[in-house]
Amino acid sequence: MGVNWPELERQLRQFLPPRAVVSARQELLAYDCDGLTLSRHQPPLVVLPETTAQVAAAVKLCHQQGVPFVARGSGTGLSGGAVAEIESLVIVTSRMRQVLAIDLENQRITVQPGVINSWVTRAVAGDGFYYAPDPSSQVACSIGGNVAENSGGVHCLKYGVTSNHVLGLEVVLPDGSVTSLGSELDETPELDLRGAFIGSEGTLGIATAITLRLLRAPQSVAVLLADFTSMEAAGEAVRQVTAAGLLPAGMEMMDRLTIEAVNDYFGVDEYPRDAAALLLIELDGQEGEVAAAVQLATQLCSQAGARTVRQATDAQERALLWKGRKSAVSALGRRFPSYYLQDGVVPRSALPRVLAAIEQLSASYGLPVANVFHAGDGNLHPLILYSAQEPGIEERVKALAAAILRLCVDEGGSISGEHGVGSDKRCYLDWMYGPDDLATMQLVRRAFDPLNIANPGKIFPTPSSCGESARRVAVLQAQGQALPDEAVVF
Template identity: 55%
Template sequence: MPLDGAARRAFEAVLDPQDVLSDPVRCRVYECDGLTGHRVVPELVLLPRTAEQVAAAVRVCAEHEVPFVARGAGTGLSGGALPVADGVVIGLNRLNRILEVDPVDRRAVVEPGVTNLDVTRAVAQYGLYYAPDPSSQQVCTIGGNVAENSGGAHCLKYGFTTNHVLAVEVVLPDGSTVTLGSDTGEQQGPDLRGLFLGSEGTLGIVTKVTVRLLRTPETVRTLLADFPSVAAAGEVVSDVVAAGIVPAAVEMMDALAIEAAEEAVHAGYTIGTPAALVVELDGPAEECGSTFEQVRRICEAHGCTRLHIAGSAEERAAIWRGRKAAFAAVGRISPDYFVQDGVVPRTRLAETLDRIAAMSRSAGLRVANVFHAGDGNLHPLVLYDGAAGETARAEELTSAIAELCVEMGGSLSGEHGIGTDKACSMPKMFSRDDLAVMARVRDAWDPQGICNPGKVLPTPRLCGEPGKYRPHPLEEAGVIERL
């Protein structure tokens, strides 16, 4: 039901009235995240300026049983920040201060609205940086990175957000505030910090994050190599890892992804090459030089048709600009597209990509591939034209690709999360008992069920699961209907 007047007045009492948006036109800005195929206009948008205001707003939600969804920059790709039609969005962009930098102990304390790249910019003067680097790092926020446990191109060597967050201050769904973890990352009892990281905003709202900083590597070497086939590029990845080499990053792009990226940023990739690898090594100069030569020999042994070694920081930046522009650049070659996210064992990369190609042909839709080859984290982009009635077919293909990853011994998601997009596929990966335990944990944190409802776990009946019927947020918004 729509929010009553008492709830609206309560929100205006704990926030500045101008920070409570109710105009449907202004609220429409918040109707979706990067998964634009799902849209819901929230009843209100709240824009707190402090952690105390976030807690006060959540207490109002708890008192009036108003569902709420936290939102950062809106760059998520799984519908995790999709609003609830009769609920509120709590935007965290105004909590954007870097509160403390400790170069001695190599940590920083930041608010959730600080962008990923701004952390590195703030600590670069000390020879430090923040390692997780999603492709959207110029605009995505630390709060969103915590919610999704974001990774990025360098996660092969350096891990994900959870490996670089020591502590989080969290507003729980009842409005109380707790700190999970510590300045050292150590804590007594259950690892609640680890539980919260990657929970996709379903357990509370982060208001402060203590991150671990790393020393800037002494040397960085980057190459861009073309191959006659995706299979040949995949064999290079396997051989590099088998040789005991742990690159900072190993990224792969296929011909379609390269075409889009080159059209957008002209980074120097080879148009028409079936596959390209970006391999980066970092560390002590002597070690880096030796392993870099090994990687080059492996590339040549597998029929590399062109090998370009970045000779300067500018050339290295250009190579990465092409890779990180790929997602957005696909919009230049297709009116609409979905970005999927799944993980498969490295040894099954070629087999999985062959299967995806066959599924693409069967569906009559193009699929561009750009992904973290080093850890088997695929990002197939399904291209379609919504105006031509291809949306349903594209959605079916993206779901089938995610479930294929599970079939191959992998998982539904590597870093983009489950959100709304893949909740109905969760039974493909987890048993009924697994999902029941997850639901019990969630209920323990949020017994009212008001914190980002309808995400991650399959909604009964709508996803074909037995149980008491509960309307999905998309159904309540009139986007879908119950059969």
Template identity: 65%
Template structure:
């Protein structure tokens, strides 16, 4: 594995990169580097020794080759909105930031594709093609700031993943700089390509197989009609039953999201929308889209099903502005927590829909056990939980307690037949938890694939896969507390 040069060697490294790429393409001052010491997960911080800011694929190639020649690992970084510590420098890695690569290279309306650079912001894609009647389906809550390159690295999802899938369902082709600095392409203009699916292998690899420098995305026709329903429930179990009834009836919404009372009050305090019932134990948002007649029928059926499940009130929105107003609070849920707590730690586990009531009860027990407030907001349709653990980072010893609470939630998800991540990725944060889901042989197989592409493991070291030393240290620092599932 690549190793960092000794501290005295960094000035020489800075000089070499500046000489080849230009001084305006690197950051080396401490005050500049601090802006890159974490991603959206602020639980752990580590400032890099060097940041590179390429503007083209050729400059990414040059930066990676310089890393190889200097014996340095590297970390790819987009907008830095990730929530798993995947874009943090480690082992003296050079951070290669693609946020200046923001060109839309080609729009092919006839074939419903668009070719973009990795720094293009998620919602810019839809804005670029909306006038032609198209949109890009994956929509993380951070879609106003997160980049397509990061979405590809993490295989991001969003509200609409229930019906339309995650990023991997919408990427046709990738231009990639491999860890040795060579440039290649995975996939093609059409969905089905012969040979091994290297495109699929790269998506979700979290920067461990290289850096994407151009991405061809699939576009969808804008639906003829969109309706959004907001239902209030006196109990979280009733909201979960509403989700179950909708799916059992054969209705496939574009998205279904639940916020608990803690979360909906926090968002209402922030936005003052007036649309959320502050007394409700849970708010369930359901979006339906498609042909007008189909949506109207599904909307009426869904309202009836929600009422049968115990909804105390159901509001409907049928104009774009009204739909956006109902969704506004859900999109701002994470930001709203910033007004309540100095820090928060978000988890990203997945459980079967049928297990949601038991899991939420168990999370409430974890909250009580550790004395930490936990807000719940999640993709109810596919069981992707986003519990937000609130804490004050100034409190002595708090980080270990927060990490242990988060670990208990991950154990809980796996015990219920789920996963340790749905869309935020593994990164540095959850790599030690990979052993909860995969056997030693499974992990060895994945590592062999990585080594075939990157024998020296220069690309994003110490991410995604557990390392014996690091994970042994983590296990010694904390003792697992059994999770009670009621």
């Protein structure tokens, strides 16, 4: 029996603010995709609550009527995770933008999920604190979305990803009840359900208040720009720097295509235009420590083949160097309106040969690939550039993306470092995990959501969407065995 969407809309309007329910077709278009525009699904209904109580009421209504729901923040995700692929109520938290509490004495801050990432640092910078996780989209992405995807960013090499900086969560569970996961303490004795929730991509509930760890601003910061004649040489520099025991705050790599796009975007050659690759290395800490690290990193980059190593002279120049890196995807999007961004991970030691292999794959598929990524922790972000008007291009683009991710897995890496699995990469999850592993993960999901209404169809391979999953189900059926939960299509 289908959902009576007009009746559900009427019920939602009874407790939500005016204009908090979106049902007009032209307005719903704004929610038909996330940052991954290759796949679009217009939802039947969208709500924009402003409080935990309103979120809980909407979710409880869904639970009572068996209506699927999808949590959505700013919509900047890159794995199709916030898209209503199955007809669902989309619950958007972008109006929940309050800073609820600041506790500088204990170095923590509590915010609603719609608070933009960069706003957290802005709220405490005057007191000498900052929030470390900084995705490239930090001026647009929300903390709730960062929690859902376990986002990283430029400084995740030294300071870790979102899960390392979330102390506690207020969560609306899929039955509409409200609970707390974790606490305001660094270490607690209970089962780490906080850790299970972070990175669950909206499949275990919706976070409505998030307590974050703040860090003291470092005494000294230095940024180095090293340019190379090949991507392989830049990858070797990353390997040597990390092997030497240096721990930069961030270490980012860009290839020639990206360098040219960024320079054109800003109308100034901030980066060496003739370089095949460059590294941005940020070192922070005490003054003496940073000075010694700068000297060693410069030596190692030169040893690996850097043509020049330049140090930013002041805070303004440091900001300019990072602005180019964080604007790289936008710059590429300006030159190539259609692109497909992936998110594989490889061991740092494998970077030189993986980058060479991606170059070969690019030539083989006849599609340019721009590389801009978190080199320090091996989190690749290859952008496949194409013309959407070319017949059959989407299949070729996806095939190249799959080949790159397969390469990452074969090198001992992962299909995702921070963008999540969503609907985009669910068919590749069984490259990394066997049937028993996937079934165990589904047990966790079912404990939170027995009705399978929280972001259904995401993360896990299903027969309706993945050929390999369909083959496994056919084998089990032929053997007369019970089907795993992943075989159930909503």
